[in-house]
Amino acid sequence: MGDKPSYLKVFFLCGILLTVMFTGCIEKNQKSENAEKSSMPEVQMDQPSILPDWKDGEYHDYPATKQMLNDFYMDYPDLVNVFSIGKSVLNRDIWCIRITNEKNNNDKYSCLIDGCIHGNEWEAGETCLYLAEYLLINFGNNETVTNILNTSNVYIVPLFNPDGRQADERWNENGIDLNRNFDVHFGRLRSNNFPLGKLFGFIKVPMIKHPLRKNNVLGQVSTNCGRHPFSEPETKAIRDLAESLDSKDFSFYVNCHTAMHFFGSIIEVSYKPEYKATKNEIAVLDTVLDWVDETTEYGIFYPDQFSITGMGVANHWVFKEFRIPSFVFEILSPDYDPMYGHGKHDHLVHWMKTTLPVLMYLLVNIKALHDWETPDIEPCLPEGIPPSPL
Numbered sequence: 106m107g108d109k110p111s112y113l114k115v116f117f118l119c120g121i122l123l124t125v126m127f128t129g130c131i132e133k134n135q136k137s138e139n140a141e142k143s144s145m146p147e148v149q150m151d152q153p154s155i156l157p158d159w160k161d162g163e164y165h166d167y168p169a170t171k172q173m174l175n176d177f178y179m180d181y182p183d184l185v186n187v188f189s190i191g192k193s194v195l196n197r198d199i200w201c202i203r204i205t206n207e208k209n210n211n212d213k214y215s216c217l218i219d220g221c222i223h224g225n226e227w228e229a230g231e232t233c234l235y236l237a238e239y240l241l242i243n244f245g246n247n248e249t250v251t252n253i254l255n256t257s258n259v260y261i262v263p264l265f266n267p268d269g270r271q272a273d274e275r276w277n278e279n280g281i282d283l284n285r286n287f288d289v290h291f292g293r294l295r296s297n298n299f300p301l302g303k304l305f306g307f308i309k310v311p312m313i314k315h316p317l318r319k320n321n322v323l324g325q326v327s328t329n330c331g332r333h334p335f336s337e338p339e340t341k342a343i344r345d346l347a348e349s350l351d352s353k354d355f356s357f358y359v360n361c362h363t364a365m366h367f368f369g370s371i372i373e374v375s376y377k378p379e380y381k382a383t384k385n386e387i388a389v390l391d392t393v394l395d396w397v398d399e400t401t402e403y404g405i406f407y408p409d410q411f412s413i414t415g416m417g418v419a420n421h422w423v424f425k426e427f428r429i430p431s432f433v434f435e436i437l438s439p440d441y442d443p444m445y446g447h448g449k450h451d452h453l454v455h456w457m458k459t460t461l462p463v464l465m466y467l468l469v470n471i472k473a474l475h476d477w478e479t480p481d482i483e484p485c486l487p488e489g490i491p492p493s494p495l
C-alpha cells in the first residue's frame with residue numbers, strides 16, 4: 106500500500122508532462138504558421154480592366170468636356186492635372202489633362218494625343234475622354250494600366266478646336282482649317298490649300314469650291330490654311346505644348362479625326378530629304394500599321410499613296426520637329442463623313458471601343474517608340490475588345 110502513492114505520483118507527473126509537451130506543440134505550430142503568414146508578401150491579383158460606363162448619344166460639347174475633366178481632377182487628384190494650354194479665337198480655354206502617377210517620381214516617357222482639330226469631328230474628342238477615363242478607373246487594380254501611369258506622362262487635349270466644336274464646324278472661328286496651319290510644306294496650292302486668312306481682316310473664307318474640277322480624295326474644294334504657319338491661337342497652343350514635351354522624353358503623337366476609317370503614319374514621298382523617314386523609322390511605323398490592320402477593323406493609310414494631304418498638317422509637323430512616331434487616327438466609317446458638313450453621330454460606345462486597342466498598343470510600347478525600336482508588346486485588353494464591326 107505504501108507504493109501506490111508513488112505510482113500515482115508518477116502517473117500524475119507523466120500526464121502533466123504530456124500536457125505541457127502537447128500544448129507546446131500547438132503553440133509552436135501556431136507560431137510557425139503565423140510566422141509563415143507574416144513573412145509571405147501580400148500579392149494583389151491583377152484584375153481584368155473594366156470599361157467606362159458610357160451610353161450611346163451622350164456626347165461631350167465644350168462645357169461638358171470641361172466638367173468631365175474637372176471631375177477627373179476631383180476624383181483622382183494623385184493621377185490628374187488639368188490646365189489650359191492657351192485660348193481659342195473666342196477666348197475659350199484649350200484644356201489639357203495630364204495623367205500619371207504623381208507619387209512615382211521616376212523618369213517617365215511622355216506622349217500627346219489630341220482630338221477635334223476639326224470641330225465637326227466629335228468622336229475624335231470623345232476618344233480622348235474615353236481613354237482618359239479608362240486609364241483612371243483601372244489604375245491600381247489592373248497591372249497594365251498601372252504600369253503605364255507609373256512610367257508615362259499621358260497628355261491629352263480633347264478639344265483642339267473648342268470654337269469649332271461648339272459651332273459644329275470644321276474650321277476655327279477665323280474660318281481656318283487648323284490641320285493645314287502647321288509649318289510643314291505650308292500653303293501649297295496643289296495641296297488644296299490657300300494662305301488667305303480673313304479677307305480684309307474680318308471676312309471669313311473657309312473654302313473655295315471648284316464645281317468644274319473632277320472630284321478627288323480631298324473633294325472639290327480648297328481650304329483656307331491661314332496667312333502663315335501658326336497664325337491661329339489654337340495651333341500656337343499645341344505647338345507650345347509639344348515643344349515643352351521635347352525635354353520630357355516625348356515619345357509619340359496621335360492626332361484624332363473622323364471619319365475615313367484608317368490609321369496612318371507620316372511617311373511622305375514629297376518630303377525634302379531632311380524630313381524623310383529612315384529605313385529603321387519606316388520599319389517601326391510599318392510594324393505599328395500592320396498591327397492595327399491585323400488586330401482592329403481600321404485600315405491603314407500610307408501618305409505615299411497620296412502625298413499632298415500632308416501639307417501643313419499636325420502629325421507631319423510633329424515628326425519633322427521632334428523626330429518621333431506621329432500618327433493620324435481617322436475614327437468611324439466614311440458613311441459618317443462630315444468633312445465639309447455635318448456628319449451623323451451614333452453608336453458612340455461601339456466607336457470608342459474600336460479606338461481603345463490602338464491607343465493602348467501605343468501606350469504599352471511607349472519606350473520602344475521613343476527609341477525607334479520594334480513595338481512588340483501586346484496590350485492586355487478587356488473581353489470583347491476590339492468589338493466586332495458594325
